Amino acid sequence: MTDPDANFTTAEYEGRIARTRAAMEQRGLDAIFVTDPSNMAWLSGYDGWSFYVHQGVILRQEGEPVWWGRAMDALGAERTVFMTQDGSIRGYDDTFVQNPDKHPMQELTRLLGELGLEKAQIGVELDNYYYTAAAHHSLTKGLARATFHDATGLVNWQRAIKSDGEITYMRRAARIVEGMHARILECAEPGMRKNDLIAEIYAAGIKGADGHWGDYPAIVPMAPSGMDATAPHLTWDDKPMRKGEATFFEIAGAHRRYQCPQSRTLFLGDVPQKYRDAEAAVLDAMDAALEKAKPGNQAQDIANAFNTTLNKAGFEKDSRCGYAIGISYPPDWGERTISFRRGDTTVLQPGMTFHFMPALWLDDGGLEITEPILINDTGHECLCTTPREMWVKA
Amino acid sequence: MTDPDANFTTAEYEGRIARTRAAMEQRGLDAIFVTDPSNMAWLSGYDGWSFYVHQGVILRQEGEPVWWGRAMDALGAERTVFMTQDGSIRGYDDTFVQNPDKHPMQELTRLLGELGLEKAQIGVELDNYYYTAAAHHSLTKGLARATFHDATGLVNWQRAIKSDGEITYMRRAARIVEGMHARILECAEPGMRKNDLIAEIYAAGIKGADGHWGDYPAIVPMAPSGMDATAPHLTWDDKPMRKGEATFFEIAGAHRRYQCPQSRTLFLGDVPQKYRDAEAAVLDAMDAALEKAKPGNQAQDIANAFNTTLNKAGFEKDSRCGYAIGISYPPDWGERTISFRRGDTTVLQPGMTFHFMPALWLDDGGLEITEPILINDTGHECLCTTPREMWVKA
Numbered sequence: 001m002t003d004p005d006a007n008f009t010t011a012e013y014e015g016r017i018a019r020t021r022a023a024m025e026q027r028g029l030d031a032i033f034v035t036d037p038s039n040m041a042w043l044s045g046y047d048g049w050s051f052y053v054h055q056g057v058i059l060r061q062e063g064e065p066v067w068w069g070r071a072m073d074a075l076g077a078e079r080t081v082f083m084t085q086d087g088s089i090r091g092y093d094d095t096f097v098q099n100p101d102k103h104p105m106q107e108l109t110r111l112l113g114e115l116g117l118e119k120a121q122i123g124v125e126l127d128n129y130y131y132t133a134a135a136h137h138s139l140t141k142g143l144a145r146a147t148f149h150d151a152t153g154l155v156n157w158q159r160a161i162k163s164d165g166e167i168t169y170m171r172r173a174a175r176i177v178e179g180m181h182a183r184i185l186e187c188a189e190p191g192m193r194k195n196d197l198i199a200e201i202y203a204a205g206i207k208g209a210d211g212h213w214g215d216y217p218a219i220v221p222m223a224p225s226g227m228d229a230t231a232p233h234l235t236w237d238d239k240p241m242r243k244g245e246a247t248f249f250e251i252a253g254a255h256r257r258y259q260c261p262q263s264r265t266l267f268l269g270d271v272p273q274k275y276r277d278a279e280a281a282v283l284d285a286m287d288a289a290l291e292k293a294k295p296g297n298q299a300q301d302i303a304n305a306f307n308t309t310l311n312k313a314g315f316e317k318d319s320r321c322g323y324a325i326g327i328s329y330p331p332d333w334g335e336r337t338i339s340f341r342r343g344d345t346t347v348l349q350p351g352m353t354f355h356f357m358p359a360l361w362l363d364d365g366g367l368e369i370t371e372p373i374l375i376n377d378t379g380h381e382c383l384c385t386t387p388r389e390m391w392v393k394a
Numbered sequence: 395m396t397d398p399d400a401n402f403t404t405a406e407y408e409g410r411i412a413r414t415r416a417a418m419e420q421r422g423l424d425a426i427f428v429t430d431p432s433n434m435a436w437l438s439g440y441d442g443w444s445f446y447v448h449q450g451v452i453l454r455q456e457g458e459p460v461w462w463g464r465a466m467d468a469l470g471a472e473r474t475v476f477m478t479q480d481g482s483i484r485g486y487d488d489t490f491v492q493n494p495d496k497h498p499m500q501e502l503t504r505l506l507g508e509l510g511l512e513k514a515q516i517g518v519e520l521d522n523y524y525y526t527a528a529a530h531h532s533l534t535k536g537l538a539r540a541t542f543h544d545a546t547g548l549v550n551w552q553r554a555i556k557s558d559g560e561i562t563y564m565r566r567a568a569r570i571v572e573g574m575h576a577r578i579l580e581c582a583e584p585g586m587r588k589n590d591l592i593a594e595i596y597a598a599g600i601k602g603a604d605g606h607w608g609d610y611p612a613i614v615p616m617a618p619s620g621m622d623a624t625a626p627h628l629t630w631d632d633k634p635m636r637k638g639e640a641t642f643f644e645i646a647g648a649h650r651r652y653q654c655p656q657s658r659t660l661f662l663g664d665v666p667q668k669y670r671d672a673e674a675a676v677l678d679a680m681d682a683a684l685e686k687a688k689p690g691n692q693a694q695d696i697a698n699a700f701n702t703t704l705n706k707a708g709f710e711k712d713s714r715c716g717y718a719i720g721i722s723y724p725p726d727w728g729e730r731t732i733s734f735r736r737g738d739t740t741v742l743q744p745g746m747t748f749h750f751m752p753a754l755w756l757d758d759g760g761l762e763i764t765e766p767i768l769i770n771d772t773g774h775e776c777l778c779t780t781p782r783e784m785w786v787k788a
Contacts (some may be wrong), residue, residue, distance in 0.1 A: 047629070048625070048627040048628050048629070049613055049614060049616065049627045049628075049629055049725070050627040051724035051725050052523070052613075052725040052728075068752075071712075072625070072626050072627075072713060072755070073625070073626070073627055075625035075626070075755070076627055076628050078625070078628070079621070079622060079625055079628065080628070094712055094713040094714065095735070097713075097714070097733075098717075098728070098730045098733065100546075100547065103521075118687040124527070126526060126527040126528035126531065127497075127526045127527070127528035127529070128526060129523045129524060129526065130523060130524060131527055132520060132521045132522060132523065132525060132526065132527065132543065132544065133518070133520040133521070133525055133529070133530035133531075133576035134520035134521035134525045135521070135527070136527035136530075137520065137527075139705075150528070152528065153494065154496075157501070170769040193602065193605040193607065195600050195602060195608060196600075196601055197433075198600050199596065199597040199598075199599075199601045199608075200597070202593065202597060202600060203593040203594070203596060203597045204597060205593075206589050206590075206593040207589065207590055207593045208589060208632070211596050213587065213589040213603045213630075213631060213632035214589060214593075215629070215630075216614045216629065219443055219446075220610045222443065222650065227473070228473060230469055231442070231466070231467070231469035231470035231472070231473055232466050232467070232469070232470070233442040233443045233444040233466075233467055233470055234441070234442050234443075234470050234473065234474070234608070235441070235442070235443055235610065236607075236609075237607060237650075238602070238606075238607035256631075281599070318465075318488055319466060319488040319491075320488065320491070323492075323729060330725060331443070331445050331446040331724060331725075332446035334492070336492045339491075339492065339493075341489070361466070361469070374653055
C-alpha cells in the first residue's frame with residue numbers, strides 16, 4: 001500500500017502508465033497529448049493551478065512522460081512530478097501566453113517533432129476543457145504529417161478502479177466532508193447570511209479532519225435555498241436563511257486533489273408534507289438502488305432500480321443519478337466516464353468510486369441526499385457516515 | 395449609476411450588447427456564440443457553476459441574446475439573466491451530458507438553424523477553455539453551410555472599460571482583499587499549518603467587507619513558502635510556516651463575480667539582505683511604472699518603465715507584469731486581453747482596470763507586491779490601501 005503520508009510511489013505511476021499504454025496500443029496510438037489536469041496529475045504527479053494556460057503531458061510507448069507548459073510552471077513541475085530524467089520537463093517562453101500573434105501549440109509542434117512524432121498516430125483529448133479548438137487547429141496544422149485521433153476519456157477510463165493509496169486519500173476526503181456537514185448543522189440558522197455559512201463550510205473543509213489537511217474542492221460549495229434551489233448550480237449571495245425554506249448543500253471534501261462529494265438538505269422550521277413525502281421516496285429509492293451497487297452489475301442497474309422505485313412513489317428524475325469520482329480539478333469533480341443512467345452498461349468492479357447523486361428538484365425547492373460509494377468485493381461501502389436523512393432545525 | 399445593491403440594469407446590458415454588435419459588424423459577423431462564462435455573464439447576466447457542461451450565449455444583430463445550455467441549468471438562467479422574451483432561454487436534454495454517443499452541439503446546430511443562421515457568418519471563441527475542439531468539429535459539421543470565424547476575445551475586449559456599476563463592484567472586492575491581507579498579518583505565525591491559514595483567508599474573503607458579501611475568487615488562494623515559492627502556481631498543503639522563509643499570498647477579493655486580485659509577501663524572522671534588496675528594487679520599479687499608468691500611454695510603457703528600473707538594480711523579470719481584470723470565472727481572473735509587456739501597444743483609457751503584477755521569483759523564494767489599479771481621467775488610482783511593502787513578523 002502506498003505510504004499514506006507521502007505522494008504516490010514511482011511504482012504506482014509506472015502501473016498507471018502501463019495500463020494507459022495498453023489502451024493506447026489497442027487504438028493504434030504512438031503517443032497521447034493529455035491536457036485534462038486530472039489526467040496530467042494522475043500520469044505524472046503534476047499539481048498546480050496553471051491550467052489557465054496551454055499545457056499538457058505527452059506519453060509515448062517508451063520513456064518517461066514529458067510535462068510541457070509555461071516556463072514559469074516548469075518550476076512547479078520540478079517540485080511535483082515523479083519523473084527524474086533530463087528533458088522530461090519542458091517549458092515555453094512567456095511571450096506565448098495569451099498573445100493573439102502566436103500560439104503555444106507552435107512550441108508543442110516543435111517538441112513533438114523533436115520527440116520523433118512528426119508522422120505518428122497521436123491521441124488528443126478533443127472534448128476536454130483545456131484543449132481548445134484553436135489549440136487543435138494550430139497543432140494539426142503544425143504537424144501536418146502526423147495523424148490525430150480522439151483520445152477524450154482514454155486516460156479517464158484507466159482511472160476508474162482506484163488503488164489502495166487513492167482509496168486512502170478518498171477516505172480522508174470523506175472524513176472532511178462529514179466534518180463540513182457537521183459544521184453546517186451546528187451553525188445554520190434563520191437570519192444567517194448565506195455567505196457567512198459558506199465561509200464556515202470552506203474553513204471546515206480546508207482545515208481538514210482527523211489531522212489530514214483539506215485541499216480545494218473542484219467545484220465551489222453550492223447551497224441554494226427556497227426557489228433558488230429549484231435550479232441546481234447557482235452559487236451563493238448574502239440572502240439570509242429563512243424559516244420555511246429548504247437549503248441543499250452540494251459540497252465535497254478534498255485531500256491531495258481527491259474529491260469526496262456529498263449532499264444533504266436542511267429544512268428550517270416546520271416541514272411541509274410534500275418534503276416529507278419526497279424524502280421518504282428518495283430514501284426508499286436509494287435503498288433499492290444501492291442494493292444493485294455491487295460487482296458484476298451494470299451502472300444502469302442502479303439508475304433503473306432508483307427510477308422504478310421513485311416513480312412508484314409519484315416522483316420523477318430526468319437526469320443521471322450518479323457518476324464516477326476520484327482525482328479532480330475545476331471545473332468538475334466527476335471523472336466524466338461512467339454515469340448511473342439508462343444505457344450505461346459499464347460493469348461495476350471492486351475499487352470503483354462513485355457519487356450516487358439522486359437529487360430531486362421540486363417546484364419550490366430542491367432535495368439532495370447523496371452518497372459517495374466504493375464498490376468492494378461483495379457489494380459497496382458508503383464512504384461517509386453522515387446520517388442519511390433530511391435535516392430539520394425548528 | 396447602477397444601483398449598487400442590485401444587479402445591472404437592462405439598459406446597461408443593452409449598452410454592452412450595442413458595443414459588441416458594432417464589433418461584430420466590423421468583422422462581418424451575423425452572430426456570435428460565446429462560451430466564456432465571463433462573457434456569458436457580461437452579455438446576459440447568467441451566473442451559475444455550470445461551465446463544466448457545454449453551454450453558451452448566442453448574440454445576433456437583432457433580438458435578445460439567447461442563453462443555451464443544459465435543461466437543468468435553464469432554471470438557473472431564468473433566475474439570473476436579464477432577458478424576458480419567450481425563447482431566450484433554451485435547454486437541452488440531460489442525455490447529451492458527457493455521453494460519448496452524442497454531442498450537445500448537435501442540439502445547438504438545430505437551434506442555430508431555427509434562428510435562421512444556417513448560412514450565416516458566425517463567430518466562435520476558438521481559444522476559450524469552454525469551447526473544445528470536439529465542440530467546434532460537431533458544430534461546423536452540423537452547420538456545413540455557415541461560415542465560422544475566430545471571435546476569441548471579441549467580447550473580452552468590449553469589457554475593457556468598466557461602467558460605474560462595475561467599478562462599484564470592484565471597489566467592494568478591493569475592500570474584501572484588503573481584509574483578507576489584514577487577516578493574514580493577524581494570524582500567520584511560525585508553526586501554523588498552511589492549510590489552516592488558507593482556511594482563514596477563505597473565511598475572511600467570503601464573509602466580505604463593509605457589509606458586502608464575498609464571492610468565490612476565480613483562482614484559489616496561492617500562498618507558497620520558501621522553495622515552493624520559487625514556482626508561481628503551487629497550491630497549499632499542511633506544511634507549517636517557518637522562520638527564515640518568505641511566503642507570498644496571491645489572492646483576490648470577489649464581489650458578484652468581479653475580481654480584485656492583490657499580492658503581498660510575508661517574511662517570518664530576520665530578513666536576509668537579498669530580500670531587502672529585492673523589495674527596494676521592486677518598489678522603485680513599481681513607482682517608475684505607475685507613473686506611466688495614465689490615459690494616452692500604452693500598456694507596454696508600464697512594462698518598459700518597470701523593467702528598465704528593475705534591471706538597473708540588478709534584477710530581471712521575464713514575464714508580463716500585469717493584465718486586465720474585471721468579471722471572471724475559473725480558471726483565470728484575468729480578462730485575457732491587454733498585458734503589460736513589450737509590444738502591447740493598447741492605449742490606456744479611463745475606466746480600464748488592471749492587476750499590476752510585478753512578481754519576482756528568486757532562486758530561493760518569491761516576492762510579490764502587486765496593485766490592482768483603475769485608470770482615471772488624469773492618471774490612475776490604486777484600488778487598495780494595503781501598505782505597499784514586504785511584511786515582516788519577527
